[in-house]
Amino acid sequence: MTGGWESDAQTAWRQQPELGSPSVVTEGDISTVTFYWRDPTGTELTSPIRRVWIYITGVTDHHQQRAPQSLQRISGTDIWQWQIRLNAGWRGSYCFIPSRNENDFSAAALQNPPDRMALREGWRKLLPQAIADPLNPLTSWRGGRGHPVSALHLPQAPAQPGWSDKAAFTAPRCLTWQSKRLGNQRRVWLFTTGESEPERRPLAILLDGQFWAEQMPIWSALQAETDRGHLPPAVYLLPDVIDTQHRSEELTCNAEFWLAVQEELMPMLSEQTLWRDDPATTVIAGQSFGGLSALYAALHWPQRFGCALSQSGSFWWPHRQRTGEEGRLAQQLKQGELDASPLSIYLEAGLREPVVLHANQHIYPLLQNAQSLHYRLFDGGHDALCWRGGLINGLVTLWQPVRALSGVIDGTE
Structure with a gap:
């Protein structure tokens, strides 16, 4: 590590308290991103910290067969830093x-390449010690x-309408x-965005309701996009998953759950x-x-659920470890046991979640x-931020016919 490099890094660091972390420099379609962390226990002479692992969803996590990455201390300082180049459209x-x-x-x-399961287990043990970036001015939350x-x-990541707004909304009701x-x-949770013609409002059931209700509250975003006319007045129902075990049982092609x-x-x-x-x-x-469960429900009960919005759907289920073997829904579709013709479907997946x-x-x-x-x-990766x-x-797309019937679309959208 050269003295000149350290000087440049320390100069960049002095700007971070004002600019926030990480630092992003974009040229064309590529952004150079530098992450910083300040060791509260001081320099290498006083600090017990030997590594500052960086866990970036879809970049350094177990979804990529890449060795674990750590920030590096700038010698003689309390500053740690790490740099990466990413597509400017990444989030x-x-x-x-x-x-x-x-x-x-x-x-x-x-090893090279790392064993994916060993990598996954290593991160699983470390994540309880994780901290959010104290210099990042954006609101942190708890991941999956x-x-x-x-x-x-x-800079070139797709816009996320509604999420930066602070729209006034009527608080949701929490039922049992x-x-x-x-x-x-x-x-x-039951949330509504209009009362003038309640019988005309469409319904959306948002799975993992506890996440969208508590960890990343969606109410203001839904209300803001309704106020703009991008979403129709609607009813939203958000059921909790109870816990991880119930989630893995009830949201994996479970007929009993959807009958209930x-x-x-x-x-x-x-x-x-x-x-x-x-x-x-x-x-x-x-x-x-x-996402798997949403499509499963629509394919099996199209007379009840005509629209499926699946994000990063786990369509590999139940064969995560069996390469080349189709998931259950794919097998049933291929064999003609299921018919998608009555449905409206919106699928999305991340380029950095290979399975x-x-x-x-x-x-x-x-x-x-x-x-x-x-x-x-x-x-992006397997990431709620995306x-x-x-x-x-997806809601805007699937409900476009509702908006058209309501006279919302003005021909410019």
Whole structure:
């Protein structure tokens, strides 16, 4: 490490308290991103920190067969930094994991290429120690594994309408669904964005409701896009998954769960509010296992759920470890057991989630006879920061006929 390089890095660092971290320099379609972390225990002479692992969804995580990456200390300072070049259209979440160990990963995770499962296990053990970037001015949240993460939007990343707005909205109601069929109970959030003609409002069921209600609240974004006329006034129902075990059981092609939704949850909803009870405007939306479950529900009960919004759908299920073997939904579609023709479908997947991307690319051609089919790729990983924009975009796309009938579309959109 040269003295000149250290001087340049320290000069750049002095600007960070004002500019925020990370630093982004974009030339053409490529951004050079520099991450900084300041060691609260001082320099290498006083600090026990030996590594500051950087976990970037879809870039340095287990989805990529790449050795674990650590920030490097600038000698004689409390500053750690790490740099990477990314496409300027990338968006994603990240966190730091300071560690007192020189190496927290097994030999299998460090070989070239790393063993994916060993890498996954190493990160799983480390993530409980993760911290959000204290210099990042954007709001942090807790990712899918419960660890804090920070947001990074590169300059050419797709717009995410509604998410930067602070729209006034009526607070959602939190109900309790006691299911006899499933033998459990959970919270369910009910949110509406218009009362003038309640019987004309379409319905969207947003799976992983606890995430969109609490960890990354969606209410203001939905209201802002409704106020702009991009979304029609609507009813949103957000069921909690209870916990990880219930999620992996209920959101993986589980008929009992969806029968309970139809026999118990929908009647409960009818006691609370009015909506347009029409499969052509009823959306099931979900991510990962939720994306799998959304398409599963629409394919099996098109007379009830006519629209599926699947983001990073886990269509590999149940064969994650069996390369070359089709997931269950793909097998059933190929064999003619399921028919997509009555449905409107919106699929999206990230370019940096290889297993999910491959499964989505495989199932997409099998859905070509759908009434309408939209497929979108984004430069990102298995990441709610990407999904939040696609969720709004998907609802806008699937409900465009509703807006047209309501006279919302003005010909310029």
